[in-house]
Amino acid sequence: MAETHSLQDLQQPAVSSKVFIQRDYSSGTICKFQTKFPSELESRMDKQQFEETMQTLNNLYAEAEKLGGKSYLEGCLACLTAYTVFLCMETHYEKVLKKIARYIKDQNEKIYAPRGLLLTDPIERGLRVVEITIFEDRSIGSGR
């Protein structure tokens, strides 16, 4: 019976709570998330790891929104072609977003899932928050 119970848990892990990391607007309107370590995660993972993840995410978003020669060139080219160039090529921002999605997936697999956590890609929440779902720890204890 215990096995059935834990099997059900594995199929449908119960969500114990969610932590939301809000945006940090101190640098203006660019996409940046707060790196403060939330207290709810203290028992699950170490501060260093978390801050590293957030810092990397912030850096990636900064790269996406960076103003520089490359982005200007892309903008001018797009304007000249009446923005039809984006029918065949994706914008720099979109490329970086894909990179971010891969990074988050990677982080989830390596660091967060083994600790019963799940990082949700901020783009799925409209770049408002980084949602960290904390799963109940039952399945990790039993069934092993």
Add this chain to the structure above:
Amino acid sequence: MSQIQHAVPDGPIRYTQICTRSTSCSSPPTSSSAAGTEPPSCPGHRGRTPRRKWQVFPGRNRFYCDGRVMMARQTGVFYLTLVLILLTSGLFFAFDCPYLASNLSPAIPAVGAVLFVFVMGMLFRASFSDPGVLPRATPDEAADLERQIDSTSCSKPPPRSREVLINGQTVKLKYCFTCKIFRPPRASHCSLCDNCVERFDHHCPWVGNCVGRRNYRFFYLFILSLSFLTIFIFSFVITHVVLRSNRTGFLTTLKDSPASILEVVVCFFSVWSIVGLSGFHTYLISSNQTTNEDIKGTWSRKEGKDNYNPYSYGNVLTNCCAALCGPLPPSLIDRRGPIQADTPQTAPQSNGTGGSSYAPTQLHSHMCDQDQCIQSTKFVLQAAATPLLHSDPVVLPPLPAKPASLGGPCAYLGPAQPTLPSCAGDVLTLRDVAVDSHCHHHLHLHHLHHHQHFVSPEETPCGTPQGALPCPAHMHLQHPAPQVRYDPVTQDSLHEDSVRGLVKLSSV
């Protein structure tokens, strides 16, 4: 029918049970995405085309081409813009260009054509694209924010604004009651489209859309190229008329080319406004301000000696490049994405404390929100005009296996859902409190089996808080709600408040 009667005493427990069953059915009654309602289909109907998110978008927008095109609700003026441009340009190419091409240069119609195509392209791009709408908060997020807000203050009303220091300037972030988020700096809520838009400039009826972060450059290029086109057409029509008059006389010219007069008139009146607007927006771009900020005088020197625009890059060139050639962020609302079944349900225990404090806080905040009140009043008055509903006891859920959703949506204190019948859905927002009391009434009246008492065609909804209109809304509203414990005692007192509130509003 029997399910509801049993739902009364069992309340939350039954709700959770049904939730779980429905989750395994892959069509949960609650969806924590901003997408809103879920299709009531069960796994058996999986063969159907999955609905896309634009179909359940909560804002007041219109979507075409299966979600590819997004516009505001009122598009009449946009069609006028289109007609004016097409007509004037068409007449120019038809009547004036043949003469100009043969007598002056074929480059004239060529340049005109390029300008015209560019203008149309920019117009469509500005009108049809997402201006930078911020998706509404998921219920979990909203609840989390509420908890945070509550925890920061005890006695006085919870603060609905945050202050942030940007580049040495203090900027206030306001809480949006409709979208349940703290608006990013420079974002504003468009009341016409009922969305929060990033870097909100203004709502342009000529373009039929909001102008925000994602389509500002297209809007600017549209008005700029339109000014060039207007001046171009104006000057070349005058040239054409003058040249022809020299040869054949003025009146003969007018007879041969009557359209020229119309073109001149249209261009003359347009050129002042369009060129003026282009100039204004050029100024805004060079100082990195939005129309919204400029009108409110947010960064004007008059506000204070130390007041300056923290977003400006310092020099005109960088500001212009950033506005026009900067990276174009993608749309945050994913309109063409399919609506998916949700992730695992939140365990009830952890949300217990959050849920119970949720309703009264929302009540307070909603009662304080003037905007909501105004909207709600409109809808109540609208509701008064619409014929009352079905004599069927609306408490009977026609939807299969979703009786517990009545408990859910009752606690949902959200904005009006345009997809719902307007009277019903929006009366819900009016009585944030009464929402809970309606559950009470539904179940109560169901017990009584008094359909006539519940819905009487003679009574207007304004007068009767029991005026049942939200009932159909309850049917359709399968909203995620933090589990609020159904408590008949508090509902009655809340109900009284709502009656008072309603009576006040109905006297408006």
